Amino acid sequence: MRKPRRAPAPVREAAPIAVSVGAATDVGLRRQSNEDAYLAQGSLYLVADGMGGHVAGEIASATVISAFTDLSLRPSVTLDRLRETFADAVARVAALPVGAGAGAGTTLTGVAIGSLDQNAYWIVLNLGDSRTYRLSSRVLEQISVDHSVVQELVDSGELTAAQAATNAQRNIVTRSIGAGSRSEPDYWFIPAEPGDRILVCSDGLTGELSDEHIRSILNAEPEPQAAAARLVREALQRGGRDNVTVVVVDALSILGDLEGDETIPRHLTAVADTPPDFDDTIPRDRLTDGVNHL
Numbered sequence: 001m002r003k004p005r006r007a008p009a010p011v012r013e014a015a016p017i018a019v020s021v022g023a024a025t026d027v028g029l030r031r032q033s034n035e036d037a038y039l040a041q042g043s044l045y046l047v048a049d050g051m052g053g054h055v056a057g058e059i060a061s062a063t064v065i066s067a068f069t070d071l072s073l074r075p076s077v078t079l080d081r082l083r084e085t086f087a088d089a090v091a092r093v094a095a096l097p098v099g100a101g102a103g104a105g106t107t108l109t110g111v112a113i114g115s116l117d118q119n120a121y122w123i124v125l126n127l128g129d130s131r132t133y134r135l136s137s138r139v140l141e142q143i144s145v146d147h148s149v150v151q152e153l154v155d156s157g158e159l160t161a162a163q164a165a166t167n168a169q170r171n172i173v174t175r176s177i178g179a180g181s182r183s184e185p186d187y188w189f190i191p192a193e194p195g196d197r198i199l200v201c202s203d204g205l206t207g208e209l210s211d212e213h214i215r216s217i218l219n220a221e222p223e224p225q226a227a228a229a230r231l232v233r234e235a236l237q238r239g240g241r242d243n244v245t246v247v248v249v250d251a252l253s254i255l256g257d258l259e260g261d262e263t264i265p266r267h268l269t270a271v272a273d274t275p276p277d278f279d280d281t282i283p284r285d286r287l288t289d290g291v292n293h294l
């Protein structure tokens with residue numbers, strides 16, 4: 001009698017980027033509840049900052065993060081799946097009943113791990129004034145662009161960045177999920193490199209610490225959890241006027257990162273399959289080499 005043969009184990013897709021992650025959040029020193037929510041696992045690293053006050057803001061941000069949980073379990077994410085899940089998150093917030101978050105809104109920012117033409121990429125998405133940064137070769141670069149009244153005034157030349165930081169309208173966002181606002185995120189493809197450090201944060205961090213202060217902490221703390229905890233701690237020491245949430249993601253290695261000649265340098269790789277219906281909400285002349293805005 002022949003013994004039954006064991007079925008071969010399914011081949012699991014390898015993640016394009018191997019990462020080490022740290023995350024921290026705090027209600028702050030002046031708020032009664034934490035309206036921030038975050039996701040830091042698998043292929044997705046997101047922060048949502050709820051608006052609408054107390055329970056409503058908490059529910060909106062938690063609802064959006066929950067919509068992305070299943071997608072995060074995949075080793076990598078495509079732009080189409082990210083857009084589909086974002087649309088689902090918008091629908092979930094719109095369907096919240098009265099008294100359980102109806103009318104509330106939330107920002108959303110962060111990165112997904114993806115690949116294109118066998119190259120590993122960070123896919124950045126952003127809506128609102130939470131932020132996503134990349135630290136590379138000890139240089140900190142803000143990838144996301146705030147959707148806020150003061151950012152529009154900076155873009156038009158009416159305010160400097162320093163003036164925007166203290167302007168009375170600095171907390172007014174022009175796009176969000178819910179709250180009667182435009183729910184149209186920006187997306188970018190960023191070629192990933194070993195040693196990249198991604199920072200995803202709510203404005204409770206950037207409202208207290210300057211970019212230079214943030215850069216110095218990210219460079220001083222080699223472990224992502226220590227970096228996240230220190231960023232939150234120092235934001236509280238500077239005033240803690242808002243909820244503070246930080247996710248730090250380190251790229252340890254890149255799958256298929258081969259030595260040898262590349263026809264196109266990685267930092268200049270073009271996104272070849274950009275869907276034709278994408279509208280550039282930010283002029284391309286504002287972008288730096290290696291950051292492809294969709």
